[in-house]
Amino acid sequence: xxxxxxxxxVGVAALGLAATFGLTALAQQGPGPDRQGGPxxxxxxxxxxxxxxALGQLDLTAAQREQVHAILQQHRDESRxxxxxxxxxxxxxxxxxxxxxxxxxxIKAATANMAxxxxxxxxxxARVRADVLQVLTPEQREKAEALKAQMRxxxxxxxxxxxxxxx
Numbered sequence: 001x002x003x004x005x006x007x008x009x010v011g012v013a014a015l016g017l018a019a020t021f022g023l024t025a026l027a028q029q030g031p032g033p034d035r036q037g038g039p040x041x042x043x044x045x046x047x048x049x050x051x052x053x054a055l056g057q058l059d060l061t062a063a064q065r066e067q068v069h070a071i072l073q074q075h076r077d078e079s080r081x082x083x084x085x086x087x088x089x090x091x092x093x094x095x096x097x098x099x100x101x102x103x104x105x106x107i108k109a110a111t112a113n114m115a116x117x118x119x120x121x122x123x124x125x126a127r128v129r130a131d132v133l134q135v136l137t138p139e140q141r142e143k144a145e146a147l148k149a150q151m152r153x154x155x156x157x158x159x160x161x162x163x164x165x166x167x
Contacts, residue, residue: 055132057147058140067135075128082121089114 055068093110096103133141 058136058143060136060140064135068132071128071131071135075124078124079121082117082124086114086117086121089117 060068089110093107093114096106096110099106133144136144
């Protein structure tokens with residue numbers, strides 16, 4: 001049971017950090033036609049995944065790209081702070097779990113701190129996503145939702161991941 005909880009906590013932490021780092025990386029890129037793969041960097045599939053869809057596939061106008069870039073820039077510092085807090089919370093949990101003596105109170109407190117950090121990151125992602133969706137046309141929003149559904153479907157068809165080898 002403890003292993004299941006630990007794996008679940010690690011999974012939640014990984015998802016939260018990946019999404020936060022995705023937002024931070026996207027915010028740092030900004031628009032620019034000289035970037036490899038198009039105006040938004042490495043290519044359409046890699047763009048905006050933290051928002052639940054790929055921005056590069058929405059045919060954004062230059063004005064929309066600038067608005068999205070401004071939104072991401074606006075939240076960049078907060079995203080970095082939250083990512084740092086999540087890493088610290090994760091390290092504290094690891095230390096509590098790996099301590100020579102089991103301290104259930106310390107483990108529960110560290111888990112609660114990590115959960116709060118991830119909740120704050122999820123709220124930020126939701127705010128950024130809502131702000132970005134406001135910039136899109138109804139057709140682009142519809143396409144974004146379709147892309148999100150496709151991404152979910154691909155995730156489902158991959159099947160369960162292989163369990164890591166015992167250590």
